[in-house]
Amino acid sequence: MARPLILVTNDDGVLAPGIAALAEALEAVGEVVVCAPETERSGSGHAISFHTHLRAQAIRPGWWYLTGTPVDCVYFAMMHLCERPPDLVCSGINAGYNLGSDVFYSGTVGAAAEGFLRGARALAVSAERGETGPRWAAAIAAQLARRMLAAPAPMLLNCNVPPPPGFGHDVSPTATELARARRVHVTRLGQRRYKDGVQPRTDPMGRPYFWIGGPPAPGSTDRDHDTGAVAAGWVSITPLQLDLTAPDLSGAQALVADLQQHAP
Ligand code: MN
Numbered sequence: 001m002a003r004p005l006i007l008v009t010n011d012d013g014v015l016a017p018g019i020a021a022l023a024e025a026l027e028a029v030g031e032v033v034v035c036a037p038e039t040e041r042s043g044s045g046h047a048i049s050f051h052t053h054l055r056a057q058a059i060r061p062g063w064w065y066l067t068g069t070p071v072d073c074v075y076f077a078m079m080h081l082c083e084r085p086p087d088l089v090c091s092g093i094n095a096g097y098n099l100g101s102d103v104f105y106s107g108t109v110g111a112a113a114e115g116f117l118r119g120a121r122a123l124a125v126s127a128e129r130g131e132t133g134p135r136w137a138a139a140i141a142a143q144l145a146r147r148m149l150a151a152p153a154p155m156l157l158n159c160n161v162p163p164p165p166g167f168g169h170d171v172s173p174t175a176t177e178l179a180r181a182r183r184v185h186v187t188r189l190g191q192r193r194y195k196d197g198v199q200p201r202t203d204p205m206g207r208p209y210f211w212i213g214g215p216p217a218p219g220s221t222d223r224d225h226d227t228g229a230v231a232a233g234w235v236s237i238t239p240l241q242l243d244l245t246a247p248d249l250s251g252a253q254a255l256v257a258d259l260q261q262h263a264p
Pocket of ligand 1: 011012041042043094095108
């Protein structure tokens, strides 16, 4: 059987240290093709560029960048670069966790979701911000990737990796260390909170401009939620589905029944 084909992308840009660590770790699992945004596209969500052209550039064998979003990269690579459909799309390692409602904004998760929509197994991996060379998260990703490839059906997993207890992200963990620190929990999306706000500033020409957003604030601490698991130092794995339909249709059905009986 041919080695599995793994498409690697991210939203931090092709030069980010996280994608280098991820691609290197996944070389042991399968054949790796990298296609990532030319520049940082964090917060791109599931955006796709169909109103503008894209340019692609090979930077070394198996490595490409694209002047588009993370989803553009997955679309372009699956449709054009890859000689066969990738078995796994792996996105990361993002600099910063993607927890709870982050999954709607995250280009890291968006890219994985695009791969999953197109039939591949898909894994988004994020680690604590501010660390370079997140080899620890990459090692976990490779272990997960092997098992996802062996699983009977495709899954879309959102994985967040805090530093292992007693180690920084820069370590290359040994097998023993991996086994010792394997504190992994399957979670649901929690409630992600930020110190939200709008900061007005003034540019050198005296014109106003704004920054939106703010730093993270403590989220839900339930260990069964991704926010709580990561806060407690556990690797969080959240299986995602892309059918956003509410499980309970009854509220909307009651509303529509009333609308039909009492028009207008
Ligand atoms: Mn990012």
